[in-house]
């Protein structure tokens with residue numbers, strides 16, 4: 001097998017070996033020893049690929065053949081190989097570094113992860129056999145694996161590339177324990193003092209060219225860069241950050257800073273930070289020249305957009321196709337059973353049974369690892385209901401098709417009230433004025449509102465679960481709460497939140513969480529428990545005719561936020577169905 005093809009395979013095998021544990025990994029091709037006074041290195045870097053082995057579309061989901069025709073496909077490891085091969089060929093000294101989170105996000109992970117579990121079940125001998133095939137060091141300095149020697153055997157604080165006289169220190173967010181299933185045997189520490197400790201150790205060994213590869217997020221990377229010294233370049237990940245100087249790029253509005261971002265370190269010297277978005281849409285490329293003291297004297301480079309102008313390596317493309325084949329079978333797998341149908345059609349108006357199941361599963365999954373108060377989701381994120389009977393993986397993906405990640409927000413009681421006013425106002429955000437395009441579903445919050453009242457004055461009574469006791473308590477406007485939602489909503493999707501929230505840590509994807517919850521329950525039954533209650537008295541002005549539908553006129557979409565009053569005279573006999581049709585909706 002071709003050498004670089006093997007590299008890509010290795011990354012993949014690694015993915016299937018490690019469970020839901022975030023790691024930092026790096027790989028290098030060793031080249032000839034070369035030590036002039038100015039030494040040039042090509043850094044090729046990726047991060048947060050989230051198992052996008054195949055090409056993706058603008059939304060980071062599978063690219064359809066139509067999108068391919070319209071040249072709207074990006075990324076995919078077959079294109080990555082083309083780019084990486086080219087950069088390696090053109091540059092004498094190169095390192096390929098990955099800032100972690102290769103896994104999680106698509107069926108490639110969900111499906112092959114099952115195999116990974118199975119491999120673990122077979123015990124350390126099988127694992128060891130796999131590891132002997134990996135020729136890529138994994139570095140992470142701020143993890144304590146004493147209680148997990150199996151994992152510890154494969155992780156070290158740094159790796160020295162002797163041929164380059166260069167050291168790479170790895171570190172990870174110290175919140176990993178709280179956001180993944182790392183389990184009780186692993187401990188994570190504040191990386192700042194630890195990175196400095198290992199920089200000093202490397203320098204005392206005569207290694208002056210030092211890089212870090214991290215899975216810590218852009219904000220925390222800047223903090224670490226400012227509070228340490230002796231590191232030339234920090235290669236990051238975790239926050240899915242695009243850094244770019246290219247104002248002509250279509251993605252420029254997504255950039256959080258320049259590429260590279262320059263930070264003054266603890267002794268006032270410049271240190272460089274890079275990151276390359278996520279999902280494999282970009283490959284980072286930074287050329288750096290070092291002086292004999294390991295300081296960067298000049299640099300050049302930019303993230304490379306992996307679009308359809310880059311040919312796919314045919315061998316890898318074929319491999320990806322083969323990996324895909326078993327999904328067909330996989331999507332038909334039964335994960336549980338629905339006792340009765342779950343309704344999604346009312347999720348944009350009221351509490352709905354599909355919404356309750358989805359949101360309760362969010363809370364259920366995160367409460368296993370951290371203390372959270374509640375969860376909410378835009379109703380538009382729930383795309384289908386469930387039929388009575390077997391539930392397959394395909395059903396779950398149809399209900400929650402977006403490749404979002406759960407995130408945990410800090411929200412004050414006032415923020416939560418603003419959210420509920422914005423959602424029940426069904427018009428615009430109370431703070432930002434941005435159009436609100438979805439109602440919400442929630443769990444861990446129960447509230448009443450009066451839809452007869454003017455917009456932004458509707459929310460009456462809000463109760464929220466105490467994260468320790470899980471008892472519902474009145475919302476305290478001044479208190480801070482831990483609230484689960486998805487990254488889309490946190491980014492002001494559907495206008496529910498006023499401002500985008502930066503540097504959030506992406507957790508599991510909603511479909512995985514719902515699947516786990518249904519597998520855990522085996523059989524699910526729909527229920528409504530009054531968590532969202534409109535207390536408005538609905539009265540309708542019309543003579544009821546037993547045979548004819550009642551027509552109440554038309555409402556312009558834009559005026560829906562105005563109070564629509566429907567009054568009804570006379571008795572409504574139990575069992576008499578009233579159909580209210582609002583045309584144009």
Ligand SMILES: *[C@@H]1O[C@H](CO)[C@@H](O)[C@H](O)[C@H]1NC(C)=O
Nearest residue numbers: 143144145146147185187189
């Ligand atoms: C790592 O964990 C072990 C076991 O809990 C503990 O004894 C040791 O002190 C820890 N190491 C550090 C550096 O904290």
Ligand SMILES: *[C@@H]1O[C@H](CO)[C@@H](O)[C@H](O)[C@H]1NC(C)=O
Nearest residue numbers: 040287288289297298299300
């Ligand atoms: C730095 O400058 C030198 C001299 O102009 C040049 O040869 C080298 O390629 C530059 N290095 C980078 C990383 O751009």
Ligand SMILES: *[C@@H]1O[C@H](CO)[C@@H](O)[C@H](O)[C@H]1NC(C)=O
Nearest residue numbers: 245258259260262299300301
């Ligand atoms: C990108 O812009 C920043 C800020 O202006 C600058 O420091 C950096 O050198 C630029 N990047 C490159 C590769 O020139």
Ligand SMILES: *[C@@H]1O[C@H](CO)[C@@H](O)[C@H](O)[C@H]1NC(C)=O
Nearest residue numbers: 333334335336337389390391
């Ligand atoms: C439901 O799934 C179970 C388990 O896979 C299977 O035995 C059963 O035949 C399925 N029922 C229907 C109606 O498909």
Ligand SMILES: *[C@@H]1O[C@H](CO)[C@@H](O)[C@H](O)[C@H]1NC(C)=O
Nearest residue numbers: 409410411412415497498499
């Ligand atoms: C909470 O309110 C503050 C002040 O209006 C605002 O800056 C912040 O973005 C809000 N946070 C959320 C999550 O809505």
Ligand SMILES: *[C@@H]1O[C@H](CO)[C@@H](O)[C@H](O)[C@H]1NC(C)=O
Nearest residue numbers: 450451452453454535536537
């Ligand atoms: C709802 O608001 C309307 C209009 O202000 C008011 O007349 C009605 O009494 C309120 N209903 C309840 C149950 O508070």
